[in-house]
Amino acid sequence: MLILKPQKIKSSEITSESIYQQRRSFMKAALGVTSAVASSSVLALTNYELEDEKRYPGPKWLQQKTQDSVKHPSFQAKDKLTPYGDVTTYNNFYEFGTSKDAPAKRAQKFVTDPWMVEVSGAVAKPGNYHLEDFIKPHTLEERICRLRCVEGWSMVIPWMGVSLADVIKHFEPTSKAKYIEFTTLHDPKQMPEQNATFGTLDWPYVEGLRLDEAMNPLAFLATGLYGQGLPPQNGAPLRLVVPWKYGFKNIKSIVKIRFTETMPRNTWYETNPREYGFYANVNPAVDHPRWSQATERRLPSGLFSPNRIETLPFNGYAEEVAHLYKGMDLAKWY
Amino acid sequence: MVLTQKIKQRVLWWLIFSSALIPVIILTVGAVQQNLGADPAKVIVLELGVWALNFLWVSLAITPIRKLFGWKSLAKYRRMMGLYSFFYLTLHILAFTTFIVGWQISILVTEITERPYAIVGFIAFLLLLPLAITSTKAMQKRLKKNWLSLHKLVYAVSLLALLHIVWQIRSDYSEALVYGLILSWLLGYRYYKKLAANRARDFKKNVATHN
Numbered sequence: 141m142l143i144l145k146p147q148k149i150k151s152s153e154i155t156s157e158s159i160y161q162q163r164r165s166f167m168k169a170a171l172g173v174t175s176a177v178a179s180s181s182v183l184a185l186t187n188y189e190l191e192d193e194k195r196y197p198g199p200k201w202l203q204q205k206t207q208d209s210v211k212h213p214s215f216q217a218k219d220k221l222t223p224y225g226d227v228t229t230y231n232n233f234y235e236f237g238t239s240k241d242a243p244a245k246r247a248q249k250f251v252t253d254p255w256m257v258e259v260s261g262a263v264a265k266p267g268n269y270h271l272e273d274f275i276k277p278h279t280l281e282e283r284i285c286r287l288r289c290v291e292g293w294s295m296v297i298p299w300m301g302v303s304l305a306d307v308i309k310h311f312e313p314t315s316k317a318k319y320i321e322f323t324t325l326h327d328p329k330q331m332p333e334q335n336a337t338f339g340t341l342d343w344p345y346v347e348g349l350r351l352d353e354a355m356n357p358l359a360f361l362a363t364g365l366y367g368q369g370l371p372p373q374n375g376a377p378l379r380l381v382v383p384w385k386y387g388f389k390n391i392k393s394i395v396k397i398r399f400t401e402t403m404p405r406n407t408w409y410e411t412n413p414r415e416y417g418f419y420a421n422v423n424p425a426v427d428h429p430r431w432s433q434a435t436e437r438r439l440p441s442g443l444f445s446p447n448r449i450e451t452l453p454f455n456g457y458a459e460e461v462a463h464l465y466k467g468m469d470l471a472k473w474y
Numbered sequence: 475m476v477l478t479q480k481i482k483q484r485v486l487w488w489l490i491f492s493s494a495l496i497p498v499i500i501l502t503v504g505a506v507q508q509n510l511g512a513d514p515a516k517v518i519v520l521e522l523g524v525w526a527l528n529f530l531w532v533s534l535a536i537t538p539i540r541k542l543f544g545w546k547s548l549a550k551y552r553r554m555m556g557l558y559s560f561f562y563l564t565l566h567i568l569a570f571t572t573f574i575v576g577w578q579i580s581i582l583v584t585e586i587t588e589r590p591y592a593i594v595g596f597i598a599f600l601l602l603l604p605l606a607i608t609s610t611k612a613m614q615k616r617l618k619k620n621w622l623s624l625h626k627l628v629y630a631v632s633l634l635a636l637l638h639i640v641w642q643i644r645s646d647y648s649e650a651l652v653y654g655l656i657l658s659w660l661l662g663y664r665y666y667k668k669l670a671a672n673r674a675r676d677f678k679k680n681v682a683t684h685n
Contacts, residue, residue: 226512238646241511293513338648411645430591430641432584437574439512443505446515446576 193225198369199253199377201272205280206364209300215283215358217456219438222295224366226440231373232289233392234341235324235331242333243373250330250372252393257378261321261399264312271377275363277310278302282367283360283381288422288455290386294436299381300364305355313351313399321348321404322380323396340411347380347391348404348418350464358384358460361394384457386420417474421465422455426474483547490551494558497525498565515573522566527635527653529559534632534660541667553609556628560606563599591641598634601627632657 197203233243236250255271280300288294308320326344328334334343353359360381363370370376375392382389388408398404408416415429424434433451441447454461465473501518504510510517533555540548575582586596605625607613614621636657640650 222512230512234645238644240513240516293516336646336648338651339646340643341645427588431589432581434584435581437513437515441513441515443514443518443573446573448576448578448581 193228194371196228196369196371196376198364199272202275202363202369202377205275206300206368209280209282209364209367212281212283215281215285215360217284217286217296219284219286219296221284222297222439227295227297227365228371228373230295230439232291232387233373233375234339235333235343235345235393236373237333238339244371246332247372250376250393252370252372252377255377255395257394258396259311259398260396262314262317262401263399264314265310274307275302278306280363281360285360285381285383286455287381287383287387287390288436288451290388290416290420290428290433292431292433292436293441294438294449294451294455296438298366299360299362300367301360301362301381303357304359304361304380305357307361308351308354311397311399316401317351317399319348319350319400319402319404320354321346321396321398321400322391322394323398324391325393325395341407342410344395345391345407346404346410347389347406348400349382349389350403351399353382353461353464356461356464358382358457384421384454384461386422388416389420419465419470419473421461421470421474422451423453423470423474424451425453426471487550491554494529494554497521498562515569519566519569519574522562522569526559526562526566527639529555529562530628530632530635531653531656531660533559534628534657538660538663557606557609560602563602567596567599591638594634594641595638598631598638601631601634605631629661632661 198206229244230240231243232240233247236243236246253271257269257271257274258267259269260266280302282298282300284296284298286294286296324345325331326334328343331343333339349359360383362375362379362381363377365371365374370379372393375390375394378394379392380390380394389406403418406416406418408420409418422433427433435448436451438447438449452458501510501521505514505518508514533552536548536552536555539545571577571582575585585592587593605627608617608621608624617624636650636654639653640647643650
């Protein structure tokens with residue numbers, strides 16, 4: 141059923157990418173002088189045009205690191221950013237409900253700090269890590285990435301986080317590590333949909349990558365977006381960002397990372413192997429059985445001028461990742 | 475006394491007629507005020523489809539409810555509910571073509587020729603179209619007995635509509651299950667009644683021949 145929400149800001153009123161970037165550099169300069177105001181500046185940073193949007197400063201230990209993020213030199217998509225309000229209210233996070241607005245409504249009390257990540261499998265340094273310890277050795281990067289959902293819509297999001305390869309190196313994978321498997325938290329008390337009677341997904345949610353895919357510089361672990369912490373509906377506190385793959389590969393709220401010799405079974409593949417593969421690389425030439433993948437609607441999409449654009453192979457990241465799939469039949473390995 | 479009864483009936487008719495427009499009014503207001511979320515196109519298309527389905531199910535429920543509870547006055551709403559289903563279905567398709575496809579004919583053709591759920595949805599629309607055209611009293615008189623046979627197409631339309639939502643399930647099938655259970659009762663009731671009527675007729679025939 142339709143539920144009316146308070147009036148939303150027009151996209152024309154939302155700060156453009158360039159101004160967003162200028163303000164970030166301005167804030168960084170200001171913080172260099174008075175780091176004492178850091179926590180309040182987390183709010184000030186996103187104070188532009190988002191007055192009536194809910195903000196997520198993130199855990200205390202992360203706030204300063206987020207402010208100190210550096211722009212990654214190459215991963216800065218030139219596309220127009222999807223407004224913050226859309227990024228944080230239009231989500232596929234089935235643990236909180238299957239409608240797009242359910243996660244933003246039902247995930248607000250989700251506890252994401254403190255957070256433990258269990259690292260296991262073919263690594264020299266397995267163990268239970270505090271997310272804080274896990275993130276601490278790294279300088280956070282800021283990247284602007286396209287996100288293409290298998291359902292045919294897409295967004296452009298400024299993420300804060302760490303390169304997945306840098307994190308993996310810390311655990312020292314052994315020669316047996318061929319794949320990496322991620323698992324989302326399983327906690328039906330907090331994630332109501334994990335109790336659903338009429339769902340077909342098997343919880344907890346599992347995703348995987350080939351190790352060489354995971355080691356590609358484009359693979360990223362996000363701990364924030366839009367210059368602040370990660371909202372729970374976007375997968376707080378730790379979420380995978382693999383922009384050359386369909387959205388469902390971007391597993392949220394990760395609690396386990398396992399290094400394996402065999403290909404992990406990802407949740408959507410298990411549910412419907414004919415429709416969802418392990419690789420799930422964005423590919424306009426290979427249609428999903430129930431809808432075309434040739435084009436996408438970039439959100440926000442106007443009613444009378446749908447923002448329909450051509451979908452690019454590997455979501456426009458062919459230069460970075462196409463070599464990983466050399467000689468593979470991508471229609472077979474969809 | 476008779477007059478007030480008539481007025482009451484008239485008021486009720488208008489009340490029901492205008493209530494059926496509430497969904498489209500809410501959607502229009504939502505679209506104008508821009509509070510339908512990040513993807514208003516999808517919300518509008520989805521909601522219009524849901525209401526086309528709801529009205530179709532209500533139109534199919536009228537006869538069984540009328541018979542079970544003896545509410546004779548319900549009969550005159552069957553046509554209205556059927557036409558509202560057609561109204562919302564037409565808007566559903568128009569909204570899809572305008573807001574999602576942007577009248578790019580090549581995309582539209584691909585959608586309604588290659589996507590199974592879109593194919594069955596479009597066939598349902600094509601089958602409902604002649605029913606909407608022949609829904610007037612004049613047509614009913616003109617077609618006589620054929621009218622009834624023609625309008626049995628609504629059963630096929632309902633099954634195609636159900637298939638249309640079943641084939642769009644990603645993981646949660648609760649909604650499709652509810653529609654499916656209600657429809658199986660609506661169609662099952664009719665089937666059962668027909669079987670019972672046939673049996674009664676055969677029984678009478680047998681009795682007649684044996685005597």
